[in-house]
Amino acid sequence: MSLTLEFLLLLIVLVLSYHAHSGSIVKFLPGFEGPLPFELETGYIGIGEEEEVQLFYYFIKSEKNPKEDPLLLWLTGGPGCSSLTGLLFENGPVALKFEVYNGSVPSLVSTTYSWTKMANIIFLDQPVGAGFSYSRTPLVHKISDTGEVKRIYEFLQKWLSKHQQFFSNPFYVGGDSYSGMVVPALVQEIAKGNYQINLQGYILGNPITDTESEQNYQIPYAHGMTLISDELYESMKRICKENYVNVDALNTKCYKLIKDYQKCIHKLNKYHILLPDCDITSPDCFLYMYSLMTFWANDKSVRGALQVTKGSIGEWVQCNYKNISYNYDIKSSVAYHMKNSIDGYRSLIYNGDHDMMVPFLATQAWISSLNYSITDDWRPWMINDQIAGYTRTYSNKMTFATIKGSGHTAEYKPNETSIMFKRWISRQPL
Template identity: 35%
Template sequence: MDNIISIISFCMLLCFAFIQAAPSGSLVTHLPGFRGVFPSKHHSGYVSIGDKNLFYYFVVSERNPGRDPVVLWLNGGPGCSSFDGFVYEHGPFNFQEGKPKGSLPTLHLNPYSWSKVSNIIYLDSPAGVGFSYSQNTSAYTTGDLQTAADTHAFLLKWFGLYPEFVSNPFYIAGESYAGIYVPTLGSEVVKGIKVGAKPTINFKGYMVGNGVTDPFFDGNALVPFAHGMALISDDIFQAAEIACGGDYSNSSQICEEKLEDVSEAIAGVNIYDILEPCYHDPTSQQGPEGNTSLPDSFKQLGVTSRPLAVRTRMFGRAWPFRAPVKDGIVPLWPQLAQSQKSYVPCVNDEVATRWLNDVMVRKAIHAEPEDVAGPWVLCTDRISYYHDAGSMIQYHKNLTAGGYRALIFSGDHDMCVPYTGSQAWTKALGYKTVTPWRSWTSRDQISGYLQGYEHDITFLTIKGAGHTVPEYKPLEALDFYRRWLDGKPI
């Protein structure tokens, strides 16, 4: 008995030391709108990279902080805040619209938070996005390569502030334009490891969801997707195919004319999920009650109920369909909203905007006030961003050939970055298939399909999910995320 007590006491001392190692002043002790007890520690604050102040929110794992992976989460845009992921996708809370309208939302624990199985950092990047800012406005002109370098510098400083996590497996994850952020950052991390940058990051791999990758594959994804989903007729599809010679990034006049027919046919469809209406009806947000078929793995994590239906959010978080972007300056979402004929205001961001611009919320999470960092908006127009890294194909080849794991996942009803492009480029890497196309299940139901390749790269679809997979399919997303991080078959 004395030995058992000694062991317990020792473990408690280790746990206490582990918790106390975080930098002073970073601990989040309360959040307006939430009245419960945090299931794990939360930290937030700024890391300065030269004259750039990058804001992060760090959620410690609810399972085993000392052993669980550290995952950096990046939303896309470029120019969109990673609080998108925190508020609407896989953060520790579900946000319920405040009553009366305009009041602060009420926060409830999210049973499908990715912090159930990982330590997760939500980073606003680059400077000028979300709460990240600079007093030098020239810092708001940036691009793929500079953003990757800045984020790598952030990570080195962050792990210096949280040395207790340096030995944990580290993964980079993101969605949409983070299909550029993730592999370019991964490349920077690998370079840093090779030259002995300290602290040594225990980088293991990366995840990309519905990610921008390559102008040829991305540009040729939408038309076959729209045809396969019965959004355009055989006649429209065949006319476009003939006019464009099978390459829909073809800039010929006749090709453009036929693509206008495609655009006209799909006008009014929610590009983020073709199954969802544009501007969600608030009365349709209630999900089914109860769940009698949750797997034991979820019950062990404290998950006891089904997810609610997709939450409302704004139009604009990702590379748009048919955006005029190759190598060069990238039009940001507020600009595209004004210029794109196909603009469809399908969803809104009122809950996040109301909460994150509240003075007490900003104080609680250690974000600078509005007169310093500016107002929080989901997708900003105050940066000028250059897509200067080119295609991501070679980045993926280098990382996977170097022994880093990769999961490329795709909501199969997203028309913004359709699965057809992601499936095509993963196959085009030329790797041998080691897991032939098959279904994967969650709750004993088919939840999507996957194909595995050598060098530990997996392409995975999520059945019925839109552009932001965890928002549409939170339970299934946590399921494949947990299994992949734990090195178990999906």
């Protein structure tokens, strides 16, 4: 073989390799009638020197003005839950149609509440093992909060190097639930990095921030929502000394009260206390949509359309808790919020007021601990002359908001959450 021909073949391999990792435009999705009315790109970004870790992403361009609109990196919590959850249930341009599964590909319909109406969004499957992300070889290091911060930052640098037209767009990081541990640290990592990213701030919904505090605040939340009696609450406060997590082993009276408390709340749906606690396989349940998503993501035609690497994963699961060994090495993200505030980054922290997993009382408590003065005091925020929730703004550019009637994630009130996001990202008062 001549040297010239050998060089040409090598060049072709490199070009094909680059395109394989730079993403593919998806114009049709199984279950959706006709061509997609938005621009969707899917692909993998290799992480590490050997790029053994392959992180899968969905990128949707803004339907308004992609050249100038903000770029948002969205992380779903867990840790280990697929970002497809966010895309199909919370803030994406398509959603699953509620129908009983009949063996065919579940149907998709357009949404009216998509955040892509005013922002470009990257939905990232992370950590490795979540969604369609995978590793070519067994991982050497255990997955951890701090390790994920490094990996996501590397993902972002490599993604932007392949999408340089978005370098100057205002950049935000967003997420919910367990992302509350990773996002504030990621913002700090981006801020101190040498890579020129136009970082403006971050947005978090019902964020896990300090797990011990959040568990403790479940008891006053339960009392405020009339889930436990005044007498039980007052006894728990007095005898457990308002610490219901690390209870003194000798405090048998406190353990007895906690058992009484558990009897009152064990059949509740803690993610939304007004909804029934039922099996996701039941079509009568709100959570049946999760089953439909699993059927959709495991369909061969769907994987083909999304350009998922064949044989890279087995069954797709919404949250891969069983197979991801995770080191929870950030115990509290409050210090990261403080540093981000000092650095001048904007933030929107919101809570569904019917979420018991991360009660709004706990979120309010750590925000208060930052000791920033209030610039716009507690008030209702409105949609069409109706109260959609309550909000307060602080001098550190942090806005706190509740979403009335919502639960642990935006899927319970997507329209209201979308309007809140649109106002905040446009720098308007809620």
